[in-house]
Amino acid sequence: MMVNQSKQESPAQPRGFSRAISPVATTLETLRQEGRPAFIGYFPYGFPDVPTSLEAMRVMVQNGVDIVEIGLPYSDPVMDGPVIQAASKCAIDNGVKVEGVFEAVQQVQEAGAKALVMSYWNLIMHHGVATFAQRMAEAGGAGLVTPDLIVDESGEWIEQSDRYGLDRIYLVSPDSTDERLQLTARAARGFVYATSRMGVTGERASVSESAEALVARVRQAGAPYVCVGIGVSTVRQASQVGTYSDGVIVGSALVHCFLDDQGRPRRDRRQALDALASTCSDLHWGISQSKK
Secondary structure: OOOOOOHHOOOOOOOOOOOOHHHHHHHHHHHHHOOOOOOEEEEOOOOOOHHHHHHHHHHHHHHOEEEEEEEOOOOOOOOOHHHHHHHHHHHHHHOHHHHHHHHHHHHHHOOOOEEEEEEHHHHHHHHHHHHHHHHHHHHOOOOOOOOOHHHHHHHHHHHHHHOOEEEEEEEEOOOOOHHHHHHHHHHHHOEEEEOOOOOOOOOOOOOOHHHHHHHHHHHHOOOOOOOEEEOOHHHHHHHHOOOOOEEEEEEEHHHHHHEEEOOOOOOHHHHHHHHHHHHHHHHHHHHHOOOO
């Protein structure tokens, strides 16, 4: 018997690629037109506990953070210094899971800032790259910062991020070759993350002079937006970095608000949140002055 072809179900078609404009680049361009760089603040999901981490991100946005970099705690954070390592261990001990980070993304987006997730690639790979990208987009997230993923090995992420209109933030360092900078600038979407120095994250007395030279090299390589992080912790440093970058990334100085002198989570959560609000407000002021 002949089958009526008109009644046959059409084969499932793959989802098309997004034509959405980069959400982070849009923010950076708007702020550039206003004459100032972006304030990008990092905070780990689940530290010192899940509810407090969500409140901390809202406080950050309320006190001047334009883009929140939400850290996914990882057991082997090779790029992170002692402050963020301590925070990550606390979050892991609390039993946080990758699935929970999408709530944080949604909360940041609803608070009025762009939400990036900073994650070591192993966590994304085990969750499923396509699944993570879809859920990130559904939560209103802007994209991923991937400190240990190089462009050469990110074919699947490039495909899925293009499919869902997500930004790809790759890191470069002062010892990156010009060829590597060009490759990264072509593959990045949103901005290129220029590390101010070699080594791990953490608060430092000064920002390396190599940072400004690196930003110039990344722009020469073709990146329209370059933001600087690692070692930026004081108002003076943030203001200085803001004079030559499109965004100033601060992490350890914000996380430190929740740790005592022994590196343990502060018991008084309200005091820690107040310290975070004050720190963000001061940094925002310094960054705002840097272009004037």
